Amino acid sequence: MRALATASDPRWAAVAARDPAADGRFFYSVRTTGVYCRPSCGARPARPENVEFHASAADAERAGFRPCMRCKPDQPARSERQAAQVAALCRFIESAEQPPTLDDLADRAGLSASHVHRLFKQVTGFTPKAYAAAHRARRVREELVRSDSVTSAIYSAGYNSNGRFYADADRTLGMTPTAWRAGGADTEIRFAIGECALGAILVAQSGRGVCAIALGDDPDALARDLQDRFPHARLVGGDAGFEALVATVIGFVEAPALGLELPLDLRGTAFQMRVWQALREIPAGTTASYSEIAERIGAPKSVRAVAQACGANTLAVAIPCHRVVRSDGSLSGYRWGVERKGALLRREAEPS
Numbered sequence: 433m434r435a436l437a438t439a440s441d442p443r444w445a446a447v448a449a450r451d452p453a454a455d456g457r458f459f460y461s462v463r464t465t466g467v468y469c470r471p472s473c474g475a476r477p478a479r480p481e482n483v484e485f486h487a488s489a490a491d492a493e494r495a496g497f498r499p500c501m502r503c504k505p506d507q508p509a510r511s512e513r514q515a516a517q518v519a520a521l522c523r524f525i526e527s528a529e530q531p532p533t534l535d536d537l538a539d540r541a542g543l544s545a546s547h548v549h550r551l552f553k554q555v556t557g558f559t560p561k562a563y564a565a566a567h568r569a570r571r572v573r574e575e576l577v578r579s580d581s582v583t584s585a586i587y588s589a590g591y592n593s594n595g596r597f598y599a600d601a602d603r604t605l606g607m608t609p610t611a612w613r614a615g616g617a618d619t620e621i622r623f624a625i626g627e628c629a630l631g632a633i634l635v636a637q638s639g640r641g642v643c644a645i646a647l648g649d650d651p652d653a654l655a656r657d658l659q660d661r662f663p664h665a666r667l668v669g670g671d672a673g674f675e676a677l678v679a680t681v682i683g684f685v686e687a688p689a690l691g692l693e694l695p696l697d698l699r700g701t702a703f704q705m706r707v708w709q710a711l712r713e714i715p716a717g718t719t720a721s722y723s724e725i726a727e728r729i730g731a732p733k734s735v736r737a738v739a740q741a742c743g744a745n746t747l748a749v750a751i752p753c754h755r756v757v758r759s760d761g762s763l764s765g766y767r768w769g770v771e772r773k774g775a776l777l778r779r780e781a782e783p784s
Contacts (some may be wrong), residue, residue, distance in 0.1 A: 434480075438481065458485055460484065461486060461492050467498055467501075469503050470509070472503065489506050493506075521552060525564050534561075621643065623637070624674055626678045631649050633748075636658055644746050687779075688780040700741070711755065721758060
């Protein structure tokens with residue numbers, strides 16, 4: 433009876449599979465050995481009739497069991513130790529005047545360079561080099577706002593030459609450094625507001641591509657939000673040609689099967705860019721969970737960051753964050769309203 437009760441407990445499946453995702457959720461003890469373990473322990477499998485489950489390590493010890501010497505359940509989990517190691521390396525990168533080399537990081541962590549590279553990407557989804565580049569890009573955006581000149585901002589952000597920065601400037605800022613520092617001054621953005629089945633829709637385009645698609649109930653509020661994003665840009669009402677672009681976007685909202693291929697002006701961090709690219713690869717009529725997107729971009733522990741990147745998306749339907757749902761399939765927050773998210777998904781699910 434005890435064996436049957438254990439084998440029918442969902443926790444037993446995690447123990448049998450040595451599932452690391454179950455670590456921390458519960459512990460199990462083995463009466464014949466007198467020890468307790470994590471679900472992922474690699475020790476020889478126990479017979480189910482000898483196993484008991486415990487909510488915590490303290491509960492197992494109060495029941496008279498001692499910690500396993502192999503999986504060390506009384507110590508922080510390996511994943512927690514690794515996350516702490518990588519967090520320390522991230523702080524080291526952020527505090528360094530120049531991006532540290534992989535060998536610098538390996539010396540800091542007391543690990544091999546290849547191990548540091550693999551571990552850093554596993555935990556953050558970035559290589560150390562990409563993380564350093566993303567941090568430096570964020571620093572230069574901040575420095576351009578508060579520094580006396582573009583040159584001082586470039587060097588304060590850790591670039592060792594103007595040429596190296598300007599080679600990346602368009603991708604990093606989406607405009608010239610001077611224009612960014614002036615809040616988008618001398619940047620022209622055309623826009624128009626129309627009506628679709630989901631309410632008012634605003635479409636805006638810079639010289640690089642469509643930079644905003646917003647949905648709402650109040651056309652004036654949409655225009656104000658655009659002005660807030662580009663406070664010093666010249667906002668110009670769209671002409672007849674631009675109205676055709678708006679019609680294309682509205683057509684996609686009404687009939688998603690038509691597809692939407694537009695040049696986009698994407699402005700975000702390196703991590704956000706990776707998430708947004710993954711969203712664009714979700715076919716119309718299907719959905720993916722936040723955890724699935726995190727897996728696809730190689731950052732399985734970054735589910736919350738994926739959700740934040742979805743929330744930071746300013747290009748409704750073009751970057752289809754409405755196709756991302758909770759693991760149980762239910763709808764979560766959407767920048768333009770959960771009701772609109774549901775409506776978009778229903779339209780996409782309709783047979784063409």
